[in-house]
Amino acid sequence: MTQPHGFQHILREAQQFLTQEGIPGWLIYDYRHSNPVFWQVVAPSGHVTRPCFLFIPDSGRPRLLTHHVDAGKFAPSAGAGAEESGLELELLVYSSRQTLLDCLGQLLAGRPRVAMEYSAHNALPRVSRVDAGTVELVRSLGPEVVSSADLMQYATQRWTPAQLAGHQRAAAKLGEIVNEAFRRIGERLAGLPADGPTEYEIAEFIRRRFREKGLEAADGPIVSVNAHCSDPHYEPEAVGSSVIRPGDWALIDLWAREATAESVYADITWTAYVGDRAPESRQRIFDIVTGARDAALQYLKDCFADGTVVQGWQADAVARRYIAERGYGDYFTHRLGHSISYEVHGEAVNLDGFETHDTRRIIPGVGFSIEPGIYLPEFGVRSEIDAYMSEEGPYATSPVQREVVLIGG
Numbered sequence: 001m002t003q004p005h006g007f008q009h010i011l012r013e014a015q016q017f018l019t020q021e022g023i024p025g026w027l028i029y030d031y032r033h034s035n036p037v038f039w040q041v042v043a044p045s046g047h048v049t050r051p052c053f054l055f056i057p058d059s060g061r062p063r064l065l066t067h068h069v070d071a072g073k074f075a076p077s078a079g080a081g082a083e084e085s086g087l088e089l090e091l092l093v094y095s096s097r098q099t100l101l102d103c104l105g106q107l108l109a110g111r112p113r114v115a116m117e118y119s120a121h122n123a124l125p126r127v128s129r130v131d132a133g134t135v136e137l138v139r140s141l142g143p144e145v146v147s148s149a150d151l152m153q154y155a156t157q158r159w160t161p162a163q164l165a166g167h168q169r170a171a172a173k174l175g176e177i178v179n180e181a182f183r184r185i186g187e188r189l190a191g192l193p194a195d196g197p198t199e200y201e202i203a204e205f206i207r208r209r210f211r212e213k214g215l216e217a218a219d220g221p222i223v224s225v226n227a228h229c230s231d232p233h234y235e236p237e238a239v240g241s242s243v244i245r246p247g248d249w250a251l252i253d254l255w256a257r258e259a260t261a262e263s264v265y266a267d268i269t270w271t272a273y274v275g276d277r278a279p280e281s282r283q284r285i286f287d288i289v290t291g292a293r294d295a296a297l298q299y300l301k302d303c304f305a306d307g308t309v310v311q312g313w314q315a316d317a318v319a320r321r322y323i324a325e326r327g328y329g330d331y332f333t334h335r336l337g338h339s340i341s342y343e344v345h346g347e348a349v350n351l352d353g354f355e356t357h358d359t360r361r362i363i364p365g366v367g368f369s370i371e372p373g374i375y376l377p378e379f380g381v382r383s384e385i386d387a388y389m390s391e392e393g394p395y396a397t398s399p400v401q402r403e404v405v406l407i408g409g
Contacts, residue, residue: 007089010041011062014155018058024111026148027138028054035117035129036347037148040156044073051100054089055107062089065103101141108141115148124149124356126339126347149360157341157348158365159264164388166258167340167367168397170215171266171386175399177209178252178270181223185244185274186407196243199223199236202252210256218344221254222269229271230380232334232373246408248274249282249379255344265344267369268398269384272405285374285381286404288326292319292372293383296336296351297396300362304393310362313353319372320354328374337369340386364391 014026030038031051042054042064050067066074071093092107094100108114116138117129127149135145159167181202188197203223210217224234225242229251236242244250255267273282296319303310316336323332335355339346349360351368362368371384386398 007041010155011056013158014056014151015058017151017154018056018115021151023113023115023146023151024058024143025108026056026115026151027107028056028148029116029130029134030054034131037117037129037152037156042074044070046073048073053104053107057111063092063107064089065092065094065100065107067100068093068095104137105141108138108143111143113146114138114143115151116145117148117152118145119147119149124358124360126345126350127152150363153339153348153360153366154363157339157346158363159341159367159388160262163262163264164367164397166260166263167266167386167388170256170258170263171268171398173213173215174254174256174266174268177206177213178254178268179405180209181206181252181254182250182270182272182405182407185250185272189244189246189274189408196245198241198243199225199228200238200241202244203236206252206254214259215256216259217254217256217265221252224251224380225249226379227377229382230375230377232375232380232382244274246274250274250407251380251382253382253384257342257344262342264342264346264367265340266386266398267340267344267384268386269371269382270401270405271381271383272407274407276406276408278404278406282379282381283404285328285376285379286383288323288328289372289374289381290383290401292322292332293370293385295319295322296370296372297385297387297394300387300389300394304389312349312351312358312360312362313356315351315362315370316353316358319351319370323372323374331374331376332372333375334373337371337387340367340369362389362394364389367397 028038048070050070053065056062092103094103119128122128138145184205206221223236225244225248228234250272253269255265257263257265296315299318319336335352337351339348348366349362350358352358367388369384373382385396385400387394388397
């Protein structure tokens with residue numbers, strides 16, 4: 001994996017956070033790619049087969065504990081003791097189980113607390129990367145294990161100015177493509193014979209436009225009509241996708257990033273009606289969903305102006321209350337938003353008080369989606385924008401849908 005921020009940058013940011021929070025160190029554990037944080041911080045030169053521990057103290061040089069058979073992947077000349085590696089950290093090499101325990105004890109000696117990718121009761125699954133046995137092992141050596149949830153996002157998930165600019169370019173292209181896709185539906189319906197496009201055909205159109213505009217995505221997009229819109233992660237397949245016809249309600253959720261190693265994603269969802277005017281039933285739900293979306297962003301802006309730091313669950317609560325007060329709380333069945341990073345669902349704070357209770361702080365430098373939804377049996381509505389918490393406050397970084405798109409209207 002690439003190191004978008006570089007080891008020295010992550011080290012500096014991590015030690016700053018550790019010092020501020022009074023945590024003596026951060027122990028990043030990995031076994032066979034179990035912890036993506038490890039691979040973002042450290043980039044070995046080949047296949048690693050044994051458990052590794054990277055210890056970042058609140059000050060001083062970090063130390064990497066690795067097995068003898070893997071040591072050459074981190075420092076070509078590593079011997080049986082501590083060596084200076086190309087990563088500018090100290091390398092400790094173990095071989096037997098006993099030497100592993102001895103070396104790990106050296107790393108943790110005198111440290112009353114240590115942060116790990118651990119979340120009590122697995123409350124935050126994206127944080128909880130370390131198995132229970134390893135947590136027990138570390139505790140047996142003396143330290144209390146605390147969660148690295150806020151530390152990890154502070155040190156590894158904040159966007160650089162270049163990443164923010166790339167995200168905004170990608171988001172603008174997504175806005176263009178989603179409207180092109182709606183126009184494509186109208187053009188196909190207006191053709192002779194008017195057999196109507198399928199959901200899958202429009203998804204293929206979007207994927208082609210991604211390639212033409214220099215964007216990439218690991219999966220998707222979602223193109224759905226009517227009851228399919230009530231499945232938040234519906235993706236059409238070549239066989240069995242619905243034909244789009246006049247009178248249909250359509251939802252398109254598309255995400256992509258610029259095709260470069262260090263870029264971050266953009267992710268938006270828009271909805272449309274195939275006809276001259278959206279039925280009142282659809283318009284009412286659209287208005288409630290977009291109202292909840294806007295209320296959540298305004299809440300973040302107001303809190304920032306007041307100097308109040310917001311946790312992820314609190315933003316979720318604002319939108320959820322807005323929808324519940326209008327009688328549709330039971331139909332908002334997922335979190336309000338997710339972190340956006342090198343993956344479309346990133347490792348930083350989610351706007352979530354429903355699926356989890358995300359107590360991570362929404363800090364400057366992180367990006368996230370705001371995407372409330374109401375999913376009824378006949379149709380669903382979701383409105384998704386991207387937002388960024390800057391040093392001057394939060395703001396939307398993607399196009400914002402204000403009206404139902406009318407196809408052929």
